[in-house]
Amino acid sequence: MRIQILASMLFVMAASARGAVVSYECTSFPEEIGWIRDTFCEPDRYLKNGWLFQHVESGCGGPPNGDRDSYVASVAQFEGEEEFFIEWHMQTTGDSSEIDGVAPALLSAWSFGPVLYHFTIAKDQVRFIRDFDAPTVWTDIEPDVPHTYRLELFGADLYVWYIDGQVIDSGIPGAAYPSFTPSISWRAKSWFLESTTQWDYIRYGTIPEPSSGDFDSDDDVDLDDYYFFQDCITQPNIDAGPGCVWADFDGDSDVDLIDFAHFQAAFTGSDG
Ligand SMILES: [Ca+2]
Ligand SMILES: [Ca+2]
Ligand SMILES: [Ca+2]
Known part of the structure; x- marks a missing residue:
């Protein structure tokens, strides 16, 4: 009897974890809804019209150690999810020469296992690193307009990366994700140059029917x-x-x- 009750409780927990999307719509500061903030030097940030703006300069540390404004959240509640997405809408003024310093903007789906999705975004170019040993993907983007980035993950079978609805890259991942103590992090950072990055939303969770x-x-x-x-x-x-x-x-x-x-x-x- 006790085992039955425990089993049904676990089922309820699994069901509620499955049916979910977590969205940050940039109408409040990220830490107000559970993102953990970490900064270096003194990044400026403000909210305006549903967007979060981050302004970073080659600040107190002197180049190449400028301002950094970072956020991270665990996505362990989605471990085992067979159809998972991350979508974000943003733009940055930062120069592509900053990409080697993992700046000006970054969104990373991290794990302690063999699977990783790591996007470094500049004004007119994006670098995509995956699973460390996979080939790095570079793509150009139109500057000075926001873009919609979307990653869809189907267990260990398939990943698809879109920008503005166009497939940029897809293939077989190193492992299913979210897995291996997964987390999503994003940030703006100055390596040598200043920039302003603005985010409209960051959403992740179960791919809807x-x-x-x-x-x-x-x-x-x-x-x-x-x-x-x-x-x-x-x-x-x-x-x-x-x-x-x-x-x-x-x-x-x-x-x-x-x-x-x-x-x-x-x-x-x-x-x-
Ligand atoms: Ca609903
Ligand atoms: Ca928004
Ligand atoms: Ca229709």
Whole structure:
């Protein structure tokens, strides 16, 4: 009897851990919702219109040891998740010459095992390092506009990295992720030069069911899902991208008024 109760408790815990997305929407400082902050010297930062701005200079340590403003969170609650994503929307003014110093901007999905996803982002170029022994991937990006970065992970079978909905790299990972005491960290840093990095959001968790309207995989379609649905709305016949497959009810790649009508019909409120 005791074993049965324990087993059912474990099931509930596993189920609640599975159905989740963690989102930082940059409407408050990251540490207010559980990110752990770590700084070097005196980085400036401020919030404006739903964005977090970080300004870093080649400061008190003197080059090459400038300001750094870092955040980290454990993602151990997603260990064993078969379909995991990380998506972030940001831009930076930092020069690509800073990339060798792991600056100006970084987002890293780290582990103590053989699997790692490590993105160093400059104004017009991104470096992607994976699993240490895998070839480094470089890609150019359009400067002075924000980009949507998305990593999708399917157990030990497949990773896919997108920028603005276009596949930049994909393949077989070194291991499933999240695993091996996983954490996600991101930061702005000055190596030799100053820069300003701005973040609109950082979201991660279970990849939602296609055409479900249920962004956060908690088995309802409610106002929490609507917040993210709004981000996905496009003109008819415009591809809404991999981050919006869940919102495309009729499966024609856009998220238009027809999908919105489906979303309204599926809307259950939080009691599901
Ligand atoms: Ca935002
Ligand atoms: Ca939901
Ligand atoms: Ca559609």
